[in-house]
Amino acid sequence: MDDGCTDDVSSDAFVMRVAPSLDAFSSAEWANLAGASRENQATPYNPFVSHAFLSSLEDSGTTSPQTGWQPQHLRLENSDGALLGAVPCYLKSHSQGEYVFDHGWADAFERAGGRYYPKLQVSVPFTPATGPRLLVAPGRDAGAVRQALGAGLKTLCERLGVSSAHVTFAPETEAAALEEIGYLRRTDQQFHFFNRGYAGFEDFLASLASRKRKAIRRERREALGEDITIERLTGADLTEAVWDDFFRFYMDTGGRKWGRPYLNRRFYSLIGERMADDIMLVMARRNGRNVAGAINFIGGDTLYGRNWGCIEDHPFLHFEVCYYQAIEFAIEKGLKVVEAGAQGQHKLSRGYVPVTTHSAHFITHPGLRDAVADYLVRERAEVAQIGAYLEEHAPFRKARD
The missing domain is CATH 3.40.630.30 (Gcn5-related N-acetyltransferase (GNAT))
Incomplete structure (x- = not known):
């Protein structure tokens, strides 16, 4: 053969x-x-x-x-x-x-x-x-x-x-x-979030124990506490300048985590050309520039969280960009599941289950x-x-x- x-x-x-x-x-x-x-x-x-x-x-x-x-x-x-x-x-x-x-x-x-x-x-x-x-x-x-x-x-x-x-x-x-x-x-x-027909993020929070609910509200508030704003980008929003920023985040975090990141810059340009409507990029901005981001892929009934990176460290920003934005998007779009990648028992307290x-x-x-x-x-x-x-x-x- x-x-x-x-x-x-x-x-x-x-x-x-x-x-x-x-x-x-x-x-x-x-x-x-x-x-x-x-x-x-x-x-x-x-x-x-x-x-x-x-x-x-x-x-x-x-x-x-x-x-x-x-x-x-x-x-x-x-x-x-x-x-x-x-x-x-x-x-x-x-x-x-x-x-x-x-x-x-x-x-x-x-x-x-x-x-x-x-x-x-x-x-x-x-x-x-x-x-x-x-x-x-x-x-x-x-x-x-x-x-x-x-x-x-x-x-x-x-x-x-x-x-x-x-x-x-x-x-x-x-x-x-x-x-x-x-x-x-x-x-x-792994740890996945399951959308149990929630009407919105607050409805999801209402399903949590009160201590967890309060902790998530505090994390979301503090994540945006230094004049940080969040944007979700998909389709035509995924310009080459956006990919330049995201790739910089990916290389910085990937280099520290793995030593040699797996994906190259051309890969992101190609998926931007070929499947932009299947991508939801969450970007965090401060002082007029992107400082962190996470890429998600939109499936038939599942949102798949993949790579994250940042060039500035801010408390709880990782949780906001990677987990809470994904949950919120999935609820809004009626997706059943969020898969947030490998490992991470810290996801459990944030609504993701084994x-x-x-x-x-x-x-x-x-x-x-x-x-x-x-x-x-x-x-x-x-x-x-x-x-x-x-x-x-x-x-x-x-x-x-």
Whole structure:
């Protein structure tokens, strides 16, 4: 299964191709896959699996062999050449930018004499947001297509001679389907806000315990206490000058947090050209200039918070720009969920509740597979235990409050 080659991977005459870039799919073809466009209602639109987002990563050089993210997308066709499904997949030479950490697995395998890299990564690069990974064309048997895609990924692993394939931030249904064909299931935790039909931000606050409600009001007030104003920008508001400011914030914060930020300036210009109406940028201004910002992507029923940055430090400004503005926007637009990215138990007291995330892992070496499987049993139990504890400490009003 190489570039330009085909293989049958099931008795149903499925044909799997490996595409070295998203150019192997027309934008219309890709948009027809579940979750990849607003027009396809079978699955709520996820902007991160859209052709616009993924092609912007490639065309900006952010995902490339040089950055250790070599596209190896799977394209599943029937015997007549009709597209049945696809997988956004990358050949990785490291484990950076994934947010589901396997560095320990790599270290242990290599200390034992194995070669962990390269590996296959099925994900949206640099994006810890759950969304479809086994993309299915409408009118097809979703179960059969997902099984074929999962089997094709295993075959590609073996053909390339790589150690493993990792399907991260997948819907639980996809992770379960992959587990049925030999993948190992992994769980983790994030914090999401759920819009329970709130009429406005004050209605949301009324659902919280009084102490939490007062704390949020104080944080919002103090965040704007130094003549700071907040703007929400989308569509035509996203000018190159705005992107210049935001990229400066991203580089400053990303450089301090990661050492080397993942995204480049051209990437932001491309998404501004290709999907501006799917972006909501929150910018904080003081003394006539932007001093902080956060980028959000608007899905079919979810607002996805991604990168934040600042060039001035102000108390509680991060919470206002990243969390409270996102909640307010989601309520105004009738969106059901806000996903605010990875990690951060501090989100709990601000109305975000713990949610389990899922991934699936195929490991070729029997010894490494057994060791990882044993580890994952204990890790899943710990994740569940922590989740139950955090649920008990959710900030919402009790009956007596």
